[in-house]
Amino acid sequence: MIEEIRNLLEYDTAGDPITGRKWTRQTPAKIARLLERRLDIRVSAATVRRLLDELDYSLKANNKALSAGSHPDRDKQFDIIKRLRENFSATGDPIISVDTKKKELIGLFKNNGRVWCDEATKVKDHDFRSEALGIASPYGIYDVGLNKGVVVIGKSADTPEFAVNAITTWWQSSGKHQYPRSKRVLILADSGGSNGARPRAFKKFLQHRLADGHGLEISVSHYPTGASKWNPVEHRMFSEISKNWAGIPLESFDIMLNFINDTDTETGLQIKAYFDEREYAKGIKVPDKEFKSLNISKNKELGNWNYTIKPSCPTAKAEAMRWEELLKCELISD
Structure with missing residues (x-):
């Protein structure tokens, strides 16, 4: 019954990237009705509530999450995302969930959590950025179907x-080897941040580096505003990384890489970590003329949140291949 509940909540689960606690849009009573209607399993709402607790779902978090209000198209967008995921799953094409994890100060700074040890590690009493060896921005790509991440x-x-x-x-490191026949990818992303729905630069670089560089059709679907914790990468990958290094100062980038590479779960999660040493310019603008030249088509429903980027001309592909070689040279795998 636990497995059946897990399957029923596949597209209706959100979670905390730090604690790993999860919540769902479905109530215990609705889940009980679904079990009876679809699978002929009769069970009370109280039993479903107990089973949800065993699966680390939290009703308290669910109530708190919904009280802040939501976008009027929230439910419609969730339905669109569900249909897209079912479509890509049926054809065996990759579905990836992406986001940037919380930035981390590198150095002897306190990391929340506790570890078994003889003596507690002494760390700085204040988290001053000026005293950090660096500030890490971990960007995660989680493969929803294979339970693997980068x-x-x-x-x-x-x-x-x-x-x-x-x-x-x-x-380059995983996708093309795991999906050698795929010509399309579905990206699930938040509505804000570096991979948000509004930044033109995100679409521009997807066109040049991924669509043109690898001949891929890129479908992007953004979660509604204020719904970032429904993005699978948050509760399926980031939460496990946070638990793995809890209570241990991230004294260097190498230590951070090692902790991410060593993260695994009973369900078989596997993660590869890479270090990108390049400096990235902020505030890159994409003029109207350049943006209109991109091969982007909006979906008929909620086109600002759902769109597809297809490969363009051979010249653009040649430029993208040049960037592929730079990526190979400048990325360091631990």
């Missing part, structure tokens, strides 16, 4: 260019 740690700004280079790193 994390690219940047030491520069979290920009759209950095985000797309991280996604391209996933394709």
